Amino acid sequence: MDGALPLQVVFLLLLGAQLGAGAKYEPTWESLDARPIPDWFDDVKFGIFIHWGVFSVPSFGSEWFWWYWQGAKLKPYVDFMTKNYPPGFRYENFGPQFTAEFYDPQQWANTLKASGAKYVVLTSKHHEGYTLWGSKFSWNWNSVDVGSKRDLVGELAEAIRNTTDLHFGLYHSLFEWFNPLFLFDKSNSFKTRTFPNSKSLPELYELVMQYKPEILWSDGDGDAPDTYWNSTGFLAWLYNESPVRDNVVTNDRWGYGSICKHGGYYTCSDRYNPGHLLPHKWENCMTIDKRSWGYRRNALISEMLTIEDLVQELVETVSCGGNLLLNIGPTHDGRIPVVFEERLRQMGKWLEVNGAAIYSTKPWRAQNDSLTSGVWYTCKPKEQAVFAVFLKWPANRNIVLGEPKASELTEVYLLGYDGQLEWIALGDKGMVVILPRLGPATPSWGWTLKISNVN
Numbered sequence: 545m546d547g548a549l550p551l552q553v554v555f556l557l558l559l560g561a562q563l564g565a566g567a568k569y570e571p572t573w574e575s576l577d578a579r580p581i582p583d584w585f586d587d588v589k590f591g592i593f594i595h596w597g598v599f600s601v602p603s604f605g606s607e608w609f610w611w612y613w614q615g616a617k618l619k620p621y622v623d624f625m626t627k628n629y630p631p632g633f634r635y636e637n638f639g640p641q642f643t644a645e646f647y648d649p650q651q652w653a654n655t656l657k658a659s660g661a662k663y664v665v666l667t668s669k670h671h672e673g674y675t676l677w678g679s680k681f682s683w684n685w686n687s688v689d690v691g692s693k694r695d696l697v698g699e700l701a702e703a704i705r706n707t708t709d710l711h712f713g714l715y716h717s718l719f720e721w722f723n724p725l726f727l728f729d730k731s732n733s734f735k736t737r738t739f740p741n742s743k744s745l746p747e748l749y750e751l752v753m754q755y756k757p758e759i760l761w762s763d764g765d766g767d768a769p770d771t772y773w774n775s776t777g778f779l780a781w782l783y784n785e786s787p788v789r790d791n792v793v794t795n796d797r798w799g800y801g802s803i804c805k806h807g808g809y810y811t812c813s814d815r816y817n818p819g820h821l822l823p824h825k826w827e828n829c830m831t832i833d834k835r836s837w838g839y840r841r842n843a844l845i846s847e848m849l850t851i852e853d854l855v856q857e858l859v860e861t862v863s864c865g866g867n868l869l870l871n872i873g874p875t876h877d878g879r880i881p882v883v884f885e886e887r888l889r890q891m892g893k894w895l896e897v898n899g900a901a902i903y904s905t906k907p908w909r910a911q912n913d914s915l916t917s918g919v920w921y922t923c924k925p926k927e928q929a930v931f932a933v934f935l936k937w938p939a940n941r942n943i944v945l946g947e948p949k950a951s952e953l954t955e956v957y958l959l960g961y962d963g964q965l966e967w968i969a970l971g972d973k974g975m976v977v978i979l980p981r982l983g984p985a986t987p988s989w990g991w992t993l994k995i996s997n998v999n
Contacts, residue, residue, distance in 0.1 A: 594664065595670070601638040608671070692878075712755075713757050719765060748760075796809065859920045916945065954996065
């Protein structure tokens, strides 16, 4: 291993350096962090994460199957392989079984749109190193060479872009568990940069130039700092000269110590939901399956979040200024499991009625109510409208709101119900809204009051 780089890699790296010569954003966190997040991302509020890869073949336990089996050597994974596969079976042998014969990207796009989501993030490469496109830098460990023999990324990108109101994004893991180049650098305390120069960075340039994602969702720093990954150099190129420089959105996972501190919007941790307003744009990435991001054949229905759980997660997240990125895990043959499809369509049904309280909203001065639990607020200042989403229908039809201070001009509507609602002012203590006698007018997973002209 002499550290020499392929000519195409050298070209890409030199191109990035040359294009950055007249940069608006310098390759420093101080400069990069000052870049405003494009407005579209704050408006859309809700997206779908898709974890799909070779780990979908064993579909046991977790998308971290390879690591748990041969890295950590956890007993359930070792026993699963011993019981079900012959001696000497290697993780690489799962590759040809990642067949995707039922993968219909337009059907996926239609289902994703039906969820009410406005953006999609597909795992182009997870920590196993297998790429869902024919990467020149992942020879014989990609979906074109091994498995489906298809450009899975490209097909979904085209389908998403043929579908109205959906933005296309890509997840990419910086490190790979068992890549010998990464392990070599790690053994040298990351003083050598063989792996990022010859594998990770070229893949990122390739993804951007070939598929032009509007979101680049980085992950998996391998405990290496951003200087090892040259993250600031890449992001400077991305923001200044790439074909998506004006509208691309990035997250905060660009090296050890950067999460919740540097980059575009913050993710802070998986399933992050602080429950209060943050001063920086953030995203709650979380799963329908409580235990895994990838598909599990051994999952139980009791381990799936209900639609009530998901609506609550969405409302709390948006009220506190975040976006919700809800994950599904397709099967190795390219199907979205029916339990995930059901949840997605339920979300879409709820958003058909209540979407005005979610899309293009801003956090209000109060995120939740001071008197009644389970009430969360958003607002649209230009419309002088406050939205109060409540998750439990009161038995007496009277809902007490401690935050809105009514005036003579106040009007209250229930989304999905025709006509104004009656209300009673409580002065500085808020107001009481009298709900319709006919009961819930929308699916019983949460309801929205639109209140105008309140303080």
